[in-house]
Amino acid sequence: MKYILVNFVFITFFLSYTGYLKEIDKGYGIGDYATDFSLPDINGKKVSLADYKDAKGFLVIFTCNTCPYAIAYEDRIIDLDKKYKTKGVPVIAINPNDPNLQPSDGVEYMKKRAMQKGFTFPYLVDIGQEIFPQYGATKTPHVYLLEKNKLGNVVRYIGTIDDNYSNASAVKTKYVENAVDAMLKGEEISITTTRAIGCSIKSR
């Protein structure tokens, strides 16, 4: 019996080991302080988180014109901004794509898209593509909920907006709304990271 037990322990150990070989560490985790930035909006005006003196936090969303997932979520991003701006948590959208690689993400096209959809939030260009790698954004759309305190902006949630990209009316869990609501109430956020399919950020 002992032999069998030893065998079992060995096999279990082996299986668990192979599963945990690589642990990638890129960008922010929950609880990290996120960097501020000064990026131009579609009219060339620089926008920083520091400009928002009364904000309690931010929904920094990396998104773009071209990705079908980003497009599928456009209306829901506008709704998030409308709902939470008045509560002190505005949306700040950043387009991280290199327009040389994805011409339809150039600033003129961003302007057009923002007008068409009636964006109520700033739509910024990640000039030089320096901000998205610091956040660790890999795709569009990619949401970071930040909470402002005396020292800076703490990352509270990273991930997707909800659990159904294709049908807003079939959504069961609104991850971002739940996170913002909990944050504003000073409660613990139950789901702090989620994953979703998105378009990889186009960079050189």
Add this chain to the structure above:
Amino acid sequence: MSAYKILLNLFFIIVHCIILWDLETIAMIRMILCFSILLFIGCGIKESKKTKSETSELVKNEFTSPDSLGIPIYNFDELEPLLNKMDDKIHIINFWATWCGPCIKELPYFEKINQEGKANNWEVILVSLDMPSMWKSKLVPFIKAKNLRSEVVVLNDPDQNNWIPKIDKNWSGSIPATLIYNRKERKFYEQPFTYEMLKKEIQEFR
């Protein structure tokens, strides 16, 4: 012999072992255990082969039916067996979509690798993440225009936060992404490939 019977046998052997409890029996049991495991794996291979031929039949049927797309549409539970085949092959699973530029760029490399698969005992499956609205308008015409030879399946499962970590716990969800596995190991790549890079990675599975 069915897997169920083998399990039942194993259970009896273990009970036997507990009752008799001496070293010689244990040595014998170890032998029987090894043998049963081999048998078990054998059955597994047969079963996976069976499912495969069933799937290709399904594909065939769908092709002949004029209303359907001609591509299997899976949710994650239905896709999962394709990611866990226990045969002798190397499996290359590429997650892509027609709207994803870098995916389209690397598709010819996967096609080329797939063509070499017969001689090298590996196979490619292209898992499309196109949205339902794009299946008829974009995906099917694309497959025809590019004359894709690899097996194409569609994964349509909106609850992505549930299944993405099951494919790889480090996958953030961006595509292109590729899983390469055989019976012994599996590796996941959240990156685009060139033909040379892909070939090199596959050869490391030998």
